[in-house]
Amino acid sequence: MNRRFFLALLTRLIGLGTAVAAAIPGLRLLLDPLRQKGSAAKRYRVAPLEAIPPGTPVRFAVRGQRIDAWKVFPEQILGYVWVFRAAESGNGGEPHLRVFSATCPHLGCTVDYRTDKSSFLCPCHGGAFTNTGDRIPDETLGYKNPAPRGLDPLPYELVRDETGKVWLEVEFQRFELNTPERKPIA
Ligand code: FES
Structure with missing residues (x-):
């Protein structure tokens, strides 16, 4: 060379x-x-605490940025959550909430709340859940509950903004459907 x-x-x-x-x-x-791609848990501001009355679950949309391949869609509805606020004891403590994904763990429809029966019912195939999100057993229901597990609980935090208003923020997460175990989709 x-x-x-x-x-x-x-x-x-x-x-x-x-x-x-x-x-x-x-x-x-x-x-x-x-x-x-995928939907690891992310935190979203969902509603002011004052919009959640004690005693009856309220459904809220979770809004945020959605990324689809190379496109970014700002302020899309990413899903829904049900929020139950327990009646307060009046001792001035922090309100106690339960937050569930509104996505039915059977095949992904959005579950409704039946005020008259104090339970959740999925309109698609009849998946039924107690107001604490547990799967209602077949014997109690009188038919086979197609839901393989209870509603998926989501972690939350109450956050005070600079004006003093208290907001519910939820760690929104999707889970695999139709499995008895709760497996987050990473
Ligand atoms: S999707 Fe809810 S019961 Fe089937």
Whole structure:
């Protein structure tokens, strides 16, 4: 290998290396939506506490940014949650809430609340749940409950904003459907 050939080869290799290094950030940006796909738990501000009366569950939409491949959709409905606020004891403690995903763990329809029966019912195939989110047993229901597990509980936090207003923030998460175990979708 003569000296001229070696220098030409070296110059080409350096040029190639520089081009690859420059392309990496662009490639990362391009592939980012693929890496973000899935729905690991994220926290969303759902409703002011004053919109949740004690005693009867209330349904709220969870709104936030949705990323579909390379497109970003701001303020989309990502799902729904049911929020139950226990009657307060009046001792000035923090309100006690239960928050469930409104997605039926059978095949994913949105469950309704039946005030007259104080329980949740799925309109699609009759999945039924107590007002604490437990699956109602077949014997109690009188038919086979298609739901393989209870409603999926979601962690929450009550957060006070700069004006003093208290907000419910929920860690929204999707779970695999039609499995007895609760498996978060990563
Ligand atoms: S989707 Fe709810 S019972 Fe089937």
